[in-house]
Amino acid sequence: MSQTLFTPTKHEKHCPQCGEILQLKQGKKGLFFGCSAYPKCNYLQPLQTPHESKIIKPLTELCPECGQLLVLRQGHFGMFIGCSGYPHCHFIVHDTPTEQAIPKEITCPDCRQGLLVPRRGRQGKIFYGCDHYPKCKFTLPSQPFSITCPQCKCPVCVEKKAAVYQCVNKQCKHLFNHL
Structure with missing residues (x-):
């Protein structure tokens, strides 16, 4: 066998913007090539193609x-x-929300200034968060209801089962029936 098949070769890629050598770097979304002249040149080249459906x-x-x-x-x-x-x-x-799925205006129990609005997460799941984000980072995994907790008097609860609600106050988390 030929020895030339197993000898490593070094391929240098050059930045199309400034001509410097591209370096292999690790980011939060994976590996990519970045310009060695960073921060003067901010050229990036992803290794993988963007996520297709x-x-x-x-x-x-x-x-x-x-x-x-x-x-x-x-x-x-x-x-x-x-x-x-x-x-x-x-x-x-596009899925159009029904009238019942749109919650009434519920004030954020954390900052008491914003409203709880539905948002779509990274995996496509709906959650509810304060519209004053990033100042207020309050979120709920399910739809909030304007029902006062009988134990701590928090004005917002989430439904756990049919007619069984849980207080959103982290110190309380009281479960109760609502008729």
């Missing part, structure tokens, strides 16, 4: 824009329904 299941409905089949996809922010003709057709089915 995966097709989970083809559906029987047709796209209203192009007529191709719709598919259930798993994307960066959770599951969604989109056109199978992507990237030529960008149709996505």
Whole structure:
């Protein structure tokens, strides 16, 4: 066998902006090439392609824009329904909240200035947080209700089971029935 097959070779990549050598670096989203002249040059080159959505299941409905089949996809922010003709057709089915799903205006029990609003997390799951974020970082995993806790008088509770509520006050966490 030839020895040239097993000899390591060094490939240097150069920054297209300033011409310096690119270095392999570790970031919170994984490995990437960064310019060795940082902070004068802030050029970055990802090693991986951006996260694409995966097709989970083809559906029987047709796209209203192009007529191709719709598919259930798993994307960066959770599951969604989109056109199978992507990237030529960008149709996505957006879930519209119903009147019952939209909570009434509930004041944040932590800062008492902001309102609790629904937000979508990294995995696509809905949670509720104060609209004065980042000043107030209060969050709830489920929908808040404007029901006063009988033990500590906190004005906000979350439903644990049917007609069983829990106080959102971290010192209380009282479970009670509400009729």
